[in-house]
Amino acid sequence: MSKRSSPDAAFWCVASAFTVTMLGTTLPTPLYVLFQREMHFSTLTGTVFVVAYIAISIPVVGAGLVAQTAGLRAAGIVFSFAVAALAAVAASASRRKPAILAT
Numbered sequence: 753m754s755k756r757s758s759p760d761a762a763f764w765c766v767a768s769a770f771t772v773t774m775l776g777t778t779l780p781t782p783l784y785v786l787f788q789r790e791m792h793f794s795t796l797t798g799t800v801f802v803v804a805y806i807a808i809s810i811p812v813v814g815a816g817l818v819a820q821t822a823g824l825r826a827a828g829i830v831f832s833f834a835v836a837a838l839a840a841v842a843a844s845a846s847r848r849k850p851a852i853l854a855t
Contacts, residue, residue: 807838
């Protein structure tokens with residue numbers, strides 16, 4: 753027989769996981785200005801960082817929606833293909849303009 757957690761314990765577990773995730777994604781944001789100054793990144797490079805963050809967020813949200821309707825296995829497959837497609841696009845773009853991150 754399994755022991756069930758109380759609703760309060762489940763809430764605090766989810767709230768803690770959410771807080772850690774939000775801190776992990778927002779704390780580095782002020783560092784982008786320091787990176788720009790110390791590593792001589794252009795404004796375009798900062799934009800690339802933000803676009804990359806948004807680009808990886810889209811498949812994560814899509815995988816969550818697929819998981820609700822089709823199950824976790826299908827969501828994992830969709831997420832894997834979406835990330836692979838984003839990587840292919842990023843690799844293709846970097847071959848065309850290799851200096852995009854250096855200028």
